Amino acid sequence: WQTLVGGLLLHISWKLGWVEMNLCSRSEILSWLPASVLFVGIIYAGSRSLSRLPIPVFLTVHNAAEVITCGFQKFVQKEQISHLKVCSVLFLLAAAACLPLCDTQFDPNGYLWALIHLICVGAYKVFHKLWKPGSLSDLDQQYINYVFSVVLLASASHPAGDLFSALDFPFLYFYRFHSSCCASGLLGFFLMLHTVKLKSSTTSGQYAAWSFLAK
Template identity: 50%
Template sequence: MNEARVILALVFCICFTLSYFTNKYVLSVLKFTFPTIFQGWQTSTGALLLLVTWKLGLVEINGLSRSAVFSQLPGSFLFIGNIYAGSKALSLLPIPFFFVLQNISEVFAFLSVIFTRQEKATWRKLISVCLLLGSAVSLIVYNPRFGPSGYTWAFIHLFCAGTYKVFQKNSKTRPLSDLEEQFMNYMISTLLLASLSYTTGDLFGALDFPLLTSYIFHAGCLSSAVFGFMLMLVTVKMRGSLPQEHCGVWFFLAKVLASGLSFYLTAFNTEVSPVTFCSVVLSYGGEALFLYAERFDKTFR
């Protein structure tokens, strides 16, 4: 791996950590619990920044045909469910716990591929799946104070995230590039979340938010949108520059970095018992084994 790819991967880890930290800060510390407003702001900002970078010639986006748009609609709705439920879950759960439950989306995608394509699972992957599931179950059992609401939203989030991965893998043709797909997700999310803000009452609740005029709140929301957009861009770039197994390793390292640093940030107040700490370590061990199994199976297939 050359220096440019290493720098790209390190930038990804930094953007990943900052994106989750700013989101967590706005949602938990500032207690802005209006997901349709918060995610609508992020997706509309992402769409606007993507348009600006396209007009400046920094990224390439082609015209969206009607057939391509309709083929992506199921994925866009899953994307909305993913970010909405993820926002609710992240506001209630510590970052390490959120990642432990989020890892189950890999299990969901893996099992879906096994059943739909009738592929045989290796013993390495089966052990890793058991570790991921076991860590999530132990976390829920020994931390009931975060449920049922936090865990319920987390499971909705991982279901949408896992289904979206299956949708991408099972698409026989990809008429849209990654950036075009993301642009469409942004646009549809902005329109739908804007309409939902009225029906859910989030719009009126946000107008009465005590910190609405605070510069700290404005800085947090702006940072979360910008870091989220940067994370999306560098993720697309990294997936186009690195092999899939290398991308998986960097995603893993980014989650470990974000989880580790969150323990030292007093603003997040992440308290864990020895049992829940072991659950977090067990989850990352299962994910590492899963990545190793992916690379081993691909090498000797």
């Protein structure tokens, strides 16, 4: 729902001239598709995990994805990382690792999907760091993610059995459920748009500070 609504809003904004996008280069689009696959993995694994785990537990595991990016910078790119950041990342890892041990309602499938979500988030960030900037802007990348996720998830819903499972959802015919889904997509779209504009109008240090405060 969120990607469908977000994709439609971004497409309408593009056609009305409210945002600028450039999707003329097919090679650039194809080079970004691996990131779109990871984006779908983030969405699908995250939704599966959220259906089984409490939100605080899920967010704790989600934040531990910073371990992957930090480890990549430290051991692959050989970048200098401050001791403060290393300590904070280790605390995130320790918190996520201790959750299954302290969870009285331990759900192995929920944690498995959370782990897959964590890996996809970390891999997406690493790919974004390695990807050489070309003609695709942040909005272009997000638009490709939206379109790819809608097409892939819609086409895979029947083989994966999610289509028939959705028909058994107890709140499927409640207007509050549909309005909440639309509101989620709307808020996600505005958050993405604001993040892109903030990133383009501030320095990397200022953007990192705002991101830290947001988390």
